[in-house]
Every structure is written in C-alpha cells, then in structure tokens.
Amino acid sequence: MPVVKIVELMGESPTSWEDAVNQAVRAASQTVRNITGVEVTNMTASVDNGKITKYKADVHVAFAVDGT
Numbered sequence: 001m002p003v004v005k006i007v008e009l010m011g012e013s014p015t016s017w018e019d020a021v022n023q024a025v026r027a028a029s030q031t032v033r034n035i036t037g038v039e040v041t042n043m044t045a046s047v048d049n050g051k052i053t054k055y056k057a058d059v060h061v062a063f064a065v066d067g068t
Contacts, residue, residue, distance in 0.1 A: 003065040004036065013055045017043045020057035034064040 011024030017040075025038055042058040 004062050005065050006060045006062050007032070008041075009059050009061060011057045011059060014053065015055065017045075017055045017057050020055045021059055024057060024059045025061060028061045032061070032063050034066070035061055036064055037062045 007028065009024040009028060011020040011022070011027070013019035013023055020043075021038065021040055025035065029035055039060040039062075040057055041060055044056045044058075045052045046054040046056070
C-alpha cells in the first residue's frame with residue numbers, strides 16, 4: 001500500500017476559481033511527481049471597484065511517496 005503525502009497550496013487566477021485550482025496543480029507538478037488528487041478547501045477572491053480581479057483557491061494536493 002503506497003504512502004500518500006499532502007501539501008497545501010494556493011492558486012491564483014484572473015479568470016476563474018477552476019483556473020486557480022489548475023494553476024496550483026500545474027505549479028506543483030513541476031517539482032512533485034505522482035500527484036494522485038486534489039481537494040479544494042477554500043475559495044476566495046480579491047475585489048476592486050465592485051469587480052472580482054483575482055480568484056484564489058486553497059488546495060490540498062496529494063501524491064504517492066516514492067519507495068513505499
């Protein structure tokens with residue numbers, strides 16, 4: 001049975017919360033191998049003049065640890 005580690009990240013996007021999640025996973029995949037899943041734990045946004053300017057998603061990225 002593999003051992004799974006979880007890291008907490010925040011992704012940001014000017015487009016959407018979905019893109020913010022994708023940005024976090026994309027960034028993690030540059031240095032983390034064996035990503036098996038993602039859990040969105042919180043979604044927030046920055047607002048300027050009554051409009052959303054930046055979407056933010058807090059995520060937990062899970063990955064299998066090598067050698068287990």
